[in-house]
Amino acid sequence: MSKLFKPIKAKILDIIDETPTIRTFVLKPEEEFNFLAGQFAALTCFGIGEGFFTPSSSPYDKEKIEFTIMRVGRVTNGLFNLKRGDYVGLRGPFGKPYPLEKFEGREVFIVGGGVGMAPLRSLFFALLHDLSKYKKVYIRYGARTPRDLVYKNSLFEWQKIENVDIELTVDVGDETWKGKVGVVTILLDEIPCDVNTACAVVCGPPLMMKFTLQKLLEKNFKEENIYLSMEKNMSCAVGMCGHCRMGRYFVCKDGPVLTWQEIKDIEDPFI
Amino acid sequence: MFMIFVLDEISFRNLLHQWLNSYKIFVPEIFDGQKVPNIAILNKEKLERFSLSVFENIRVREPLKAIFSLPKEKVASFGNGEDLEEREKVLLVGAKVCDLRPLAVLKKMYLKEDFVFEEFKERLENTLIISADCPYPQDTCFCNLVGLKPYCEKDIDGVLPDLNLSFVDNKILVEVFTERGEELLKDKIGVRKEEADKEILERRREIRDNAYFTLKKINEKELKEDIKKKVLEGEKDFWDKNLESCVECFGCLYVCPTCFCFLLSDYKVEEHYERIKVWDTCYHPMYARVAGGLNPRAEFYKRGRNRFHCKFSNFYSDYNFYACSGCGRCFSVCMGKIDIRKILLSL
Numbered sequence: 001m002s003k004l005f006k007p008i009k010a011k012i013l014d015i016i017d018e019t020p021t022i023r024t025f026v027l028k029p030e031e032e033f034n035f036l037a038g039q040f041a042a043l044t045c046f047g048i049g050e051g052f053f054t055p056s057s058s059p060y061d062k063e064k065i066e067f068t069i070m071r072v073g074r075v076t077n078g079l080f081n082l083k084r085g086d087y088v089g090l091r092g093p094f095g096k097p098y099p100l101e102k103f104e105g106r107e108v109f110i111v112g113g114g115v116g117m118a119p120l121r122s123l124f125f126a127l128l129h130d131l132s133k134y135k136k137v138y139i140r141y142g143a144r145t146p147r148d149l150v151y152k153n154s155l156f157e158w159q160k161i162e163n164v165d166i167e168l169t170v171d172v173g174d175e176t177w178k179g180k181v182g183v184v185t186i187l188l189d190e191i192p193c194d195v196n197t198a199c200a201v202v203c204g205p206p207l208m209m210k211f212t213l214q215k216l217l218e219k220n221f222k223e224e225n226i227y228l229s230m231e232k233n234m235s236c237a238v239g240m241c242g243h244c245r246m247g248r249y250f251v252c253k254d255g256p257v258l259t260w261q262e263i264k265d266i267e268d269p270f271i
Numbered sequence: 272m273f274m275i276f277v278l279d280e281i282s283f284r285n286l287l288h289q290w291l292n293s294y295k296i297f298v299p300e301i302f303d304g305q306k307v308p309n310i311a312i313l314n315k316e317k318l319e320r321f322s323l324s325v326f327e328n329i330r331v332r333e334p335l336k337a338i339f340s341l342p343k344e345k346v347a348s349f350g351n352g353e354d355l356e357e358r359e360k361v362l363l364v365g366a367k368v369c370d371l372r373p374l375a376v377l378k379k380m381y382l383k384e385d386f387v388f389e390e391f392k393e394r395l396e397n398t399l400i401i402s403a404d405c406p407y408p409q410d411t412c413f414c415n416l417v418g419l420k421p422y423c424e425k426d427i428d429g430v431l432p433d434l435n436l437s438f439v440d441n442k443i444l445v446e447v448f449t450e451r452g453e454e455l456l457k458d459k460i461g462v463r464k465e466e467a468d469k470e471i472l473e474r475r476r477e478i479r480d481n482a483y484f485t486l487k488k489i490n491e492k493e494l495k496e497d498i499k500k501k502v503l504e505g506e507k508d509f510w511d512k513n514l515e516s517c518v519e520c521f522g523c524l525y526v527c528p529t530c531f532c533f534l535l536s537d538y539k540v541e542e543h544y545e546r547i548k549v550w551d552t553c554y555h556p557m558y559a560r561v562a563g564g565l566n567p568r569a570e571f572y573k574r575g576r577n578r579f580h581c582k583f584s585n586f587y588s589d590y591n592f593y594a595c596s597g598c599g600r601c602f603s604v605c606m607g608k609i610d611i612r613k614i615l616l617s618l
Binding site: 002003004005006007044046047048049050051072073074075076089206231232233235236238239240241242243245246247248268271 | 346347348349350380381383385386387388389390531532533534535536537538539544546548551553558559560561562563565566567577580581584585588589
């Protein structure tokens with residue numbers, strides 16, 4: 001049998017509870033597994049099936065690989081039933097990475113919503129690897145409640161890094177929350193960067209993507225500089241099975257990140 | 272110019288007989304009273320009563336993709352040893368042009384630069400293809416509308432059969448397209464073959480032209496040149512109206528030889544796990560649904576048009592030929608009598 005659909009094994013080193021419904025799985029692949037920021041992988045929960053996730057860890061971390069996953073369906077339910085020391089399958093990497101070379105010398109404006117922060121964290125780590133190459137990195141991140149913010153502690157640490165500007169918001173605050181309240185687009189009322197050259201990178205739930213895009217366009221970001229993470233049903237991840245068809249693209253092969261310029265003619269791309 | 276030999280029926284039967292020693296041979300087989308053949312495996316007993324005229328029928332009912340990408344197959348297993356599959360040498364005799372383009376489609380989809388569906392590749396390498404002219408197109412045929420002719424003169428979108436058969440006045444013209452094809456004819460007992468002369472080639476030309484003429488009479492109206500754009504323009508009402516009688520049995524897509532979609536599913540089998548690949552269809556309501564419930568093609572018209580977008584626009588944009596070979600299998604099985612030609616022509 002071909003190796004195309006057979007994953008390698010990866011041991012679960014740790015499981016971190018990020019929020020009540022989101023966990024980060026820290027994996028140690030049994031074989032070398034390299035990826036670039038933005039590429040995704042297929043995780044097999046043995047006997048249940050595969051789910052497709054972009055790693056949330058640094059592509060430069062050769063010791064382990066992390067996936068931050070929200071419990072939503074059959075496979076993620078299966079993954080949430082696993083414990084430290086168990087094994088999952090890992091297949092990939094697939095898709096195109098973020099075009100970091102295009103970001104060089106420019107401001108990178110990252111907008112995340114909920115668990116959509118996962119691939120963006122990997123991107124952020126990749127940018128941090130040589131921050132001097134980029135003019136400035138902005139993160140605008142929103143979640144439903146303070147409890148739903150992932151990587152909370154890290155976010156506050158990253159705020160201290162020079163040339164990194166982070167703002168957070170929650171839809172509904174609580175007694176512990178001192179920050180902004182409102183959907184993530186309220187963080188886009190003031191755009192501190194040069195929209196003629198800045199690259200915006202967006203990942204989050206469909207509605208958040210839709211309204212964030214609208215706001216970015218209103219603020220005159222260039223269509224070709226808005227990078228959007230597309231979520232589609234997938235099965236093979238290698239452009240053969242047809243499931244992730246979106247207009248003329250296969251999201252697994254041509255994405256998962258596509259620019260607004262590439263997909264603007266597609267009807268309802270975010271559904 | 273390829274070599275073309277003339278064989279008599281006995282010589283061709285002797286060839287089939289000897290090929291049976293080395294190959295699993297697929298041939299068309301016609302059942303009593305039927306107009307369209309089914310695919311069958313040839314054996315020595317069957318060969319005794321096998322009529323060569325079956326090769327002059329239109330394509331078989333079944334899509335030949337089933338030989339190269341099985342409807343259901345294990346593609347990975349975990350927790351037990353690797354299964355070593357013995358690959359049989361296969362000889363596919365009587366494939367039509369509308370069976371060759373689908374292989375070209377599958378090749379584009381399954382053999383990519385960076386990813387290769389090995390099982391498909393191996394089966395393709397292990398299968399020798401002998402195509403046959405299609406002298407009597409039926410009213411379901413429309414290969415002429417998608418840029419094909421009912422006979423094979425050269426490669427079809429990159430797929431070249433090893434040999435081609437043309438039946439001319441009780442003789443069989445065997446055109447040799449490949450070295451593998453040449454090998455098939457070498458050192459065979461009881462096979463008298465002569466080089467085709469001008470006269471018999473002219474007769475073949477005549478028969479071929481007639482077949483193409485028949486086909487053009489069946490399908491007088493051509494598809495619009497910009498069909499790949501037009502197909503994207505169809506509005507909801509257009510698809511609702513044209514697909515109204517669809518009962519969503521998915522028959523059209525399962526018999527479609529160019530439909531390449533599949534689904535991977537995992538199962539626990541005793542103490543190990545298996546990954547199974549099954550053919551899938553984009554008409555299925557769950558096909559594009561993501562975990563969490565969002566479904567970009569929840570409404571049927573969106574799934575219905577996706578099939579047309581895929582075959583006549585998206586695939587064409589990428590590879591410069593339609594993912595449709597005009598075989599007519601889709602509406603041959605359609606319970607709602609939906610004729611793909613009518614939809615394309617009304618765009």
